[in-house]
Amino acid sequence: MSHFIEISTNELQKRNAQGAKIIDVRAVDAYNGWKLQNEARGGHIKGAKSLPVKWIKYMDWIESVKHKNIQEEDDIILYGYNSEESEKVAEQFKKAGYSKITVYNAFLEEWVKDDSYPMEKLANYKHLVSAEWLQKLISGEDPMEYNNNKYVVVHAHYRNRDAYLSGHIPGAIDMDTNALESTETWNRRSPEELKEALEQHGITADTTVILYGKFMFPDNDDEFPGSAAGDIGAIRNAFIMMYAGVKDVRILNGGFQSWQDAGFEVSTEDVPKKPVSDFGVKIPSRPELAVDVPEAKEMLAVQDAELVCVRSYPEYIGEVSGYNYIEAKGRIPGAVFADCGSDAYHMENYRNVDHTTREFHETADIWHNNGITPEKHLAFYCGTGWRGSEAWFNAWLMGWPKVSVYDGGWFEWSNDPTNPYETGVPEEVSREA
Numbered sequence: 001m002s003h004f005i006e007i008s009t010n011e012l013q014k015r016n017a018q019g020a021k022i023i024d025v026r027a028v029d030a031y032n033g034w035k036l037q038n039e040a041r042g043g044h045i046k047g048a049k050s051l052p053v054k055w056i057k058y059m060d061w062i063e064s065v066k067h068k069n070i071q072e073e074d075d076i077i078l079y080g081y082n083s084e085e086s087e088k089v090a091e092q093f094k095k096a097g098y099s100k101i102t103v104y105n106a107f108l109e110e111w112v113k114d115d116s117y118p119m120e121k122l123a124n125y126k127h128l129v130s131a132e133w134l135q136k137l138i139s140g141e142d143p144m145e146y147n148n149n150k151y152v153v154v155h156a157h158y159r160n161r162d163a164y165l166s167g168h169i170p171g172a173i174d175m176d177t178n179a180l181e182s183t184e185t186w187n188r189r190s191p192e193e194l195k196e197a198l199e200q201h202g203i204t205a206d207t208t209v210i211l212y213g214k215f216m217f218p219d220n221d222d223e224f225p226g227s228a229a230g231d232i233g234a235i236r237n238a239f240i241m242m243y244a245g246v247k248d249v250r251i252l253n254g255g256f257q258s259w260q261d262a263g264f265e266v267s268t269e270d271v272p273k274k275p276v277s278d279f280g281v282k283i284p285s286r287p288e289l290a291v292d293v294p295e296a297k298e299m300l301a302v303q304d305a306e307l308v309c310v311r312s313y314p315e316y317i318g319e320v321s322g323y324n325y326i327e328a329k330g331r332i333p334g335a336v337f338a339d340c341g342s343d344a345y346h347m348e349n350y351r352n353v354d355h356t357t358r359e360f361h362e363t364a365d366i367w368h369n370n371g372i373t374p375e376k377h378l379a380f381y382c383g384t385g386w387r388g389s390e391a392w393f394n395a396w397l398m399g400w401p402k403v404s405v406y407d408g409g410w411f412e413w414s415n416d417p418t419n420p421y422e423t424g425v426p427e428e429v430s431r432e433a
Helices: 009-017 028-032 053-057 061-067 083-095 107-111 131-138 161-165 191-200 231-244 255-261 293-300 360-369 386-397 409-414
Strands: 005-007 021-024 076-079 101-104 151-157 173-176 208-212 248-252 305-309 377-381 403-406
Touching (some): 009 076, 248 255, 293 305, 377 386
Parallel strands (some): 005 101, 021 076, 377 403
């Protein structure tokens, strides 16, 4: 028997209008749009926050709650696929001192089935897949929303095949980020080099590519900790593949951690790559996804475009360069700040506690507060392109129409002494995260 009051659909609507906090306790993938129970409509109740039942096992669960601005005095309504999910999270709230807690158990039976009840979803959610979806694909089932093209699963890493060989998703090949980006400039490689690299990895423009990363920490701090960055490297490769012309690129939400959390089999086989003879389209097929220095300068001079700085605050104000191979410290004048997190190798302001992508409403709200809005042409950048690529992917997933990566970033900008730069705390900068 439930220890918490169960409310009706009408009561939920009434209290929602009065400012109640509606919380979706299902997996983040269901929240984003995947129909994990074959429901009539995918997505979540409009205005709901995402707080998956999975997170209650984490010691810093209450920090996730506070991070979402859910306060003890709030009127809280929890819903999921079933009452058991909601009750577990409700108990956790109760233990934390929250008292105004009710549950809504008619989500599947009433809300989803009635088109008059508003729902929302991530525009391009199909490109952010779950471990369960990928397991079905690998096991030979035909998972919902798959287009039946040839597929390749890619374990992305930076100079760390040991991370791959020590355990990876069965059937996945490995790809060093250096295959697609230059070690001299850290920009995407030339069209000819990209064509050769993609073909050697068995990827054509019509291949469905599912990428993921794995968190492995380097033994020495002087080593570029790209392998510690997990999915940042995978998303960096995804950006370059999409720029080249791969039509269907997907990211495993939460990376290898999600695969392990789901309890799926891990392989140590060194899977051979199966080269193809021709990529199939001229590279780049989508040149608009990348911005270089001349266009970046043009964007700084107009009102309907923004360079978006996805660096840490110490980098932004010029306290540190962020990298042991970049001497110059500072920022590009006129760029808008979109705080990545603690340092040059982490994206915690864009991630949940389980490494899945942060709730897209929260990211959009923070960006709007900083003047980062979908009607503008936005070019995201960081030091060398990785963090900028992840922020760009967030915007692309949300369906924002004019988003790019300024590929050169601070590294390229600061290498030219004629380019202006700033240091110190600007007069106005929002650091909400």
